[in-house]
Amino acid sequence: MHHRYLEELRQRGYRITPQREIIIQAVADSTAHLTAEDVLKLIRPRSEAINIATIYRTLEMLVEEGLVIRSDLGQGQAVYAPQQHGPHIHLVCRHCGEVIAADHTMADSLQEQIRARYHFEADFTHITIFGLCAQCQSQEK
Ligand SMILES: [Zn+2]
Ligand SMILES: [Zn+2]
Numbered sequence: 001m002h003h004r005y006l007e008e009l010r011q012r013g014y015r016i017t018p019q020r021e022i023i024i025q026a027v028a029d030s031t032a033h034l035t036a037e038d039v040l041k042l043i044r045p046r047s048e049a050i051n052i053a054t055i056y057r058t059l060e061m062l063v064e065e066g067l068v069i070r071s072d073l074g075q076g077q078a079v080y081a082p083q084q085h086g087p088h089i090h091l092v093c094r095h096c097g098e099v100i101a102a103d104h105t106m107a108d109s110l111q112e113q114i115r116a117r118y119h120f121e122a123d124f125t126h127i128t129i130f131g132l133c134a135q136c137q138s139q140e141k
Contacts (some may be wrong), residue, residue, distance in 0.1 A: 001084065002028035005067050012065065023058040027068060033079035042047050069126040073099060086125040094134035100133070 002025040006016055009024070016024070026042045027034060034042070036055045043050055059080050062068035069085070070078050075094050087104040107124040114122045134141070 001082065003116060004028075005062070005082075008067065009061075009065065011125065012132065014061070020058050021049075022047055022050065023055055024062065025081055027059065028082050030082060031085060033071065033073065033081045033085070035075070035077045035079055039080075045113075069123075071126050071128050073128055074130060081126060086127065088125075090126070090128045091133075092128055092130050093135040093136055094130045095132055096102070098133045098135075 005024050016046040022043050024037050039055050065072045068080050088103040089104050091100040091102050111122050111124050112118050
């Protein structure tokens with residue numbers, strides 16, 4: 001998967017340094033969400049020279065190019081996931097932190113309404129909705 005990412009970035013005029021390549025490989029070949037810290041841990045064995053600032057910059061570049069999706073799962077740190085991770089809606093319990101992956105097609109009608117009303121192409125491939133899970137609701141009662 002990361003070869004396609006590298007090729008697309010080169011075609012768009014990005015210069016891919018060896019450090020960037022290692023970072024891109026780690027996130028592009030992942031199927032899960034990764035924080036910048038997770039990426040750092042993953043690549044540590046391969047390169048000691050890469051720092052967290054370089055990782056953030058590279059991840060943000062991938063987000064800007066639409067290759068990686070940035071989300072907030074309520075952990076205080078953004079999580080990054082490659083395109084192939086989605087689409088799904090994350091239902092995150094604000095109390096216990098449980099994450100449920102829900103069917104993204106439920107967002108279709110909302111996307112339709114936003115398009116019609118604001119001419120805005122909403123990106124619903126990987127969105128987060130915060131709330132309370134069934135178990136925490138019963139505990140609150
Ligand atoms: Zn809960
Ligand atoms: Zn996800």
